[in-house]
Amino acid sequence: MYDVNVGSIRSRLACLPEIAQFLSAATVSWTGSLTEGLAQERALHLAAEIATDVGHTLIDGFIMRDASSYEDIIDIIEGEGVITDLVATPLRRLVLLRKTLVQEYEHWPRQELHPLTAELPRVLMGFSDQVEAYLHKEL
Structure with a gap:
């Protein structure tokens, strides 16, 4: 029926708790240091890559419509019922950062705490839970 690379999805999702833990800690103790x-x-950057990699793997495996952009990946998996709007909306904002993080990094304000940093721990764990629930339901 479907050829979904569940191992790839789960190995990427397994990275999210550490990322969420760092982002939570950074929000509490931010000093603006270079480190x-x-x-x-x-x-x-990792959070954005994981969200789009997992989304792309779901799209390929469940034969959803092709994505035209990183934001479209999030739109598709929301539209297919993988994730809710409460998770999709901040993930769209996150993937919009990708270009700056990857290609225009010289313009990134490293001394500032980004507004998404405080919100993402909850969003990332919700993303993981919702993807797992979708896999359980569909496979």
Whole structure:
């Protein structure tokens, strides 16, 4: 029926608790140091990559419509009922950061705590839970 790479999805989702833990800690103790700034930048980048990699794997495995952009990946998995709007909305904002994080990194304000940093721990864990629930339901 479906050829979903569940192992790949789960190995990526397994990274989310550490990322969420760092983002939570950074929110509480932010000093704006270069080390914190670089770590935040990497955590946001990893979170964006995981969300889009998992989404893309779901789209391929469940034969959903093709995505035209990173934001479209989030739109598709929301539209297919994988994730709710409460998770999809901040994930869209996260994937919009990807271009700056990957290609225009010289413009990233490393000394500032990004507004998504406080919100993402809850969102990332919700994303993981919702993807697992979808896999359980559909497979």
